[in-house]
Amino acid sequence: MSPATLTSADLKGQGNALFAAKNFAEAEIKYTKAIAATDEAADSKELAVLYSNRAQCRLSLKRPALMDAERDATKATELDPTYARAFARLAMARERLSDYPGSKESWQRALDALPAANPTKAEQLQRLHYEASLEATTATMAKLESRVIGGDDDTVTGRSQIPPPWELAANVIRRMRNENPQNFTPVQRLSSAWMIHYAHKDFIEAIDSMVHNRSAVTPKLALDNLTNGIMRDRRVIQLHDDFLTDYDKQMDIEAHKYRAWTYDGPELVIRQALARQREEGWNAVRPAVSTTIRGWIMKAFLSSGLYKQHHLAVEFYKNCLQVLSELREHWRLESTTDRGVVFEPSFIFGISNMYLDAIMQAADSDPSIELLELLEEESNQLIRRVDLSLNRPLALPEHCEDLGIYSSFYVYPRGHAYAMQGFYYKKMSTRTGNDREEFSRKSALAYLTAAQCFPQDDELHPWFLKIALETMLNAGSFSVRELLDVMTRIRTSVPKAKEIWARSTLGTNIWSEFESVTKQERELRTRVVQGKYTMDVCIGPEAIAL
Structure with a gap:
């Protein structure tokens, strides 16, 4: 039978064989072709199986396509709400995306979809597996509820008596303004007080809006301030007990308002953004892209900082940079007013800075050299891009109340990139024999810079x-x-x-x-x-x- 005459069943069979042989990349291709050859209206349940199988392939790849897998599994459950395995695969995808409430719900839906009467031996085993997975996910959620990013045991150390950096920074700023009300010195302009003060200002305004929205009829927007504060300086973070609940609600509000694509993969987001711009214009696409990117930033940040899933954070940051890079090329002649601030170099430097930190965290616990090499490559690239963007000696604008913005999105990312170079060379010094001293020297020079x-x-x-x-x-x-x-x-x-x-x-x-x-x-x-x-x-x- 020629490739042109292969039926959906033929392609599915080939996909199953490849899947059994653990050739997931090729199996994914076969299932994709089978999906294209299947009539949704005529055979929705068979199509659900294909989407579910492709979801499992995408979960099993060497570099899993988690967002695409989640979308496939969701589609499978929509096509066949009685398909237990599809809900199980949706639960797995959501768990690996750190969406533990969604994962818990999907495991329960998987259990509910299994027959209660006269189950087969296979269905009995499925039930045991799903029950164990539901219990494990519930336990993980309970454990995470007590974990706080940026928190520490102040009651033991006595640190609770020491004001946080942003409060001390406010005192320093008041003193500098009293000393030089008209013109700050270069040293004063570059003080870390400005950066942490305004980072906290952005962050706390977002928190106030999220708390307001618990009972508000007219909700406030918070995602811009939240991500701006975190990107400016992650040290500003102090999460209250109900933060995750408040944030999930906030994300739902803004994603719904702007029809964002927070659960889609980067390629699909790019296609949909281009289409929406053509069909509906800038006012429709600009906030959608911004909300999508900022939602991914938060997913990455929480994955790394709260759940310690650094590899997942790397994927989300990489997706952000891919979407912005490709759309920026399509819209390179458009103004910032039209396409949005997320396409500005400073914003991209902020994401790249967090991306480097996630790579470093992942590399620190990964014995392979690939992540270290990626860290070295990406840190070099960020240094070059910041230097190219400035293309002049570092200087601050003459009239700007928020003097920390320059440090947050140019100076600090550059500094962190050099620190990542230092980390790379330091790690390499422990992996080699003859070059150990040379790598240590390079590490020292990078850390000094x-x-x-x-x-x-x-x-x-x-x-x-x-x-x-x-x-x-x-x-x-x-x-x-x-x-x-x-x-x-x-x-x-x-x-x-x-x-x-x-x-x-x-x-x-x-x-x-x-x-x-x-x-x-x-x-x-x-x-x-x-x-x-x-x-x-x-x-x-x-x-x-x-």
Whole structure:
């Protein structure tokens, strides 16, 4: 039989054989062709099986297409609401997308779809599997309800007595305005106080709107402020007990209002966005794209920060960047007013910054080298793009109340990208033998550059200097003079950073770690005075304990 005359049943059979052989990519292609060859009106139940099978293929790929799998499984349940296996596959897709309430509901629907009377042996086994999965999902939800992003045990550490960074930042901003009401100095303009103050302002306005919407007849919008605050600085996050419930409701409100495509894959979103723009214009497509992208940002952020599913976060951020890149090319001649702020370089830099963090988190627990190489490639690309976008020495606008916006979307992403370079080289130094010292040297230089991107009053400035110091010693190719210079920079920046970041997000012991560096600086200087070291001699980790 020639390929042109293959029936839907033939294609399904081929797909089943490929699926049994675990050739999921080829099986997906066969099921796609079978779907195209099936008449929905004539055989909806058979079509439901095909969509369900394709969903399972997409769940089983080496790089799972989770959003496409969720859409396929949903379609299967719509075509045949009695198809238990389709609901089970929908539950699996939603669980891997961190949609635990949706997963729980789908597992229950799968159980409800099984026959209660005279079940077959296979159906009995299905019931046992579905019941166990429902119980596991329910337990996961209960566990996650007690987990908070950005939270810590303040009652034990006494940190609850220390104001959060945004409150201390407000004090610093008031002082700077009193000192220079007309014109801030360059150092004042780049203070981390502006960045965390306005990031918190965006975030708390979003939270207020979400809480308002619990009982509001006319709901407020919150997604823009919520994602802006998180993108500006993730350290601003403090989630209240009902955050997930409030956020799910908020996302439903805005996705429905703007007809967003939050559950579709990137290719489908691109096609639908182009079609809606042609048919309905910019006012219809602009908020839909924005809501879709911001919804994915939140899915990625929660996947990584709350559920520790870093690989899933990588996929969502990658989808954001793919959609924006391809649509930006289609609409490259259009204005920001028409296509929306999500296409602006600054917004894309913000997503890329979070994307790098997700890759780093995934790579930290993944022994393969692929993620490390991706991190190195993407961080290099972000540095190049930020530098190209600026194309001039870093400068701030003369008249701008929110001075932190420049740091949030240009300076800090660039700094984090250099830190990711440092992480890459540091990891590589542990994987190789002969090149270990060279990789350590490159790591140190990258961390030193990263530290320079952050103002001295940001905790990340001394933090990256400390990591640089450790890798400098591991390299064994830096002089005592260079080591003492970094130690001095750590010592002098810590009081400035502590003025805003006393309640550090880097851990409860971070300030004592910095104090240890100061003690080691004194010890090293003493050894120089005693003649044990010259300023130009290179020393390694055996010479001084850090």
